[in-house]
Amino acid sequence: MIGTGSALIAAAVLFLLLWIWIRTDASSRELPLAPDEWLPGGGEGAEACPPEFVSRIFSGDDLAFVWRLDSPGLKRQFRRERHAVALLWVQQTSAAVRRIMRRHLEASRASQDLEFAVEVRVFLQYAQLRVICGVLFLLVGLAGPERLRGMALYTHRLTQSIGGVLREFESGARAREISGAGPY
Amino acid sequence: MSAEIKLVPVQEAYDDLVNRTLSRIFCDLGRLIYLASTREYNTGNYHHEGLASRFGPEVARKALELAHRQAFYKVSALSLEDLVSELETYLRSTKENPQECLRAWQKLEPYRIAMPADVNVTVARLFTSNLRLALAILHFRQEPSHSHR
Numbered sequence: 001m002i003g004t005g006s007a008l009i010a011a012a013v014l015f016l017l018l019w020i021w022i023r024t025d026a027s028s029r030e031l032p033l034a035p036d037e038w039l040p041g042g043g044e045g046a047e048a049c050p051p052e053f054v055s056r057i058f059s060g061d062d063l064a065f066v067w068r069l070d071s072p073g074l075k076r077q078f079r080r081e082r083h084a085v086a087l088l089w090v091q092q093t094s095a096a097v098r099r100i101m102r103r104h105l106e107a108s109r110a111s112q113d114l115e116f117a118v119e120v121r122v123f124l125q126y127a128q129l130r131v132i133c134g135v136l137f138l139l140v141g142l143a144g145p146e147r148l149r150g151m152a153l154y155t156h157r158l159t160q161s162i163g164g165v166l167r168e169f170e171s172g173a174r175a176r177e178i179s180g181a182g183p184y
Numbered sequence: 185m186s187a188e189i190k191l192v193p194v195q196e197a198y199d200d201l202v203n204r205t206l207s208r209i210f211c212d213l214g215r216l217i218y219l220a221s222t223r224e225y226n227t228g229n230y231h232h233e234g235l236a237s238r239f240g241p242e243v244a245r246k247a248l249e250l251a252h253r254q255a256f257y258k259v260s261a262l263s264l265e266d267l268v269s270e271l272e273t274y275l276r277s278t279k280e281n282p283q284e285c286l287r288a289w290q291k292l293e294p295y296r297i298a299m300p301a302d303v304n305v306t307v308a309r310l311f312t313s314n315l316r317l318a319l320a321i322l323h324f325r326q327e328p329s330h331s332h333r
Contacts, residue, residue: 049306052261057310062264066317071324074317078264081313089306 048096049089054156057085060146079144086145087137089152093159094133100159101126104166111169118165125162129155197239197247201232206251213270214277216259219252220298228301253300260311267318275322283326290319 056062066078104122108114132155139148209215222230230248231241239247262270275282275289289295295315299308 049304050257053304053307053310056261056263057306059263065263065265066321069321069324074320074324077320078317081317085306085310085313088309092304092306 049092049156051153051156054089054152055149057082057089058145058149058152060149063144063146082145083140086140086148086152090133090136090140093155094130094137097126097129097133097159097162100163100166104169107166107170118169122162122165125158125165129158129162132158193239193243194246194250197235197243198250200238201235201247201251204234205232211270211273211277212255212259212262213267213274216252216255216298217274217295219248219255220300222248223252225297249300253303256298256300256303256311257307260307260314262314264314264317264321267314268321271315271318271322286319286322286326289315290323 062082063078066074101122108119132151136148136151136155139151145152206215206218209218219230222232224231230245230252232244232248235244235247238244259267259270275285278285293312293316296312299311
C-alpha cells in the first residue's frame with residue numbers, strides 16, 4: 001500500500017515537473033526566434049553579461065511601471081518578452097559553466113600536480129551551478145524573473161568565481177611550464 | 185609603452201567625438217543611432233570624415249567603435265520607463281511625423297542594426313525586447329481611448 005502511494009506521489013511529482021518544463025520551454029519559444037537568431041553576439045569573441053544587466057533583467061521596477069499603465073495587452077507582452085530574456089540568460093550562463101568545466105577538465109588532464117581540494121571545490125561549484133540553472137529555468141515561467149533576482153545574482157557571482165578558479169589554475173600551470181622549461 | 189602610444193590618440197579622438205559631435209545630439213538613443221550610422225554595412229568598419237582627417241582613419245575607427253559600444257550598453261541598461269522617454273524624445277527630434285516614425289519602427293525594427301558587433305547576446309536580446317516594449321507603450325499612449333482619459 002505504501003509502495004503504491006509512493007509510486008503515485010512520484011508519478012504526480014514527475015508529471016508536475018514535466019508540465020513545468022513544457023510550459024517554460026513553450027514560453028521561451030513564444031517570441032519570434034528567427035529575427036533574433038542573428039543577434040550580434042554569442043560567438044567566441046562575445047562579452048560576458050555584466051552584472052548590472054543581470055540585475056536589470058530580474059528587476060521588479062519595469063514590471064511595476066508596466067502594471068501602472070493598466071493595459072492587459074502590455075502586461076502580457078512584458079511577461080512574454082522578459083521571460084524570454086531571462087531564459088536566454090539562464091541558457092547562456094549554463095552554457096558558459098559547461099564551457100568553463102570542459103576547459104578545466106582539459107587543463108586538469110594535462111596537469112601533473114593536481115590539488116584534490118581545488119578539484120573537489122570546482123566540482124561542487126559546478127554541480128551547484130547546474131542545479132541552480134535547472135531550478136531557475138523552471139522557476140522563471142512559474143514565479144516570474146522579478147522574484148528570482150537574488151538567485152540570479154548569486155548564480156552570476158558563482159559563475160564568476162568558478163571562472164576565476166579556472167584562470168588561476170591555468171596561469172599556475174603556465175607558470176610551472178615556464179619554470180620547468182628552464183633557460184635556453 | 186607602445187600600447188600607451190596607441191591608446192592616447194584613440195582617447196583624444198574619442199573625447200573629440202564626444203565633445204564636438206555627440207554633445208549636439210540630446211538623447212542617448214539618438215547618439216546610438218548616429219554612431220551606428222557611421223558603420224558601413226558591407227564591411228562593418230566605422231568612418232567619420234572629420235575625425236579621420238584629424239586623427240587618421242584607424243584611430244577614428246577605434247574611437248567610433250568604442251563610442252558605439254558605450255552608447256549601446258548605456259541605452260540597454262536604461263529602465264523601461266526611461267527608455268520610453270528616450271524613444272519619445274528621439275521620435276520628436278526627427279523631422280518626420282512622430283506617429284509615422286513609430287509605425288515604421290514597429291514594423292521594420294530598424295534599431296536592430298544599431299547594435300555593435302560581438303556584444304553579449306543576452307544584452308542584445310534585452311535591448312531589442314525593451315525597444316519592442318517601449319514602442320508598444322508609446323503606441324498604447326497614442327490610442328484615442330487612452331489619450332482622452
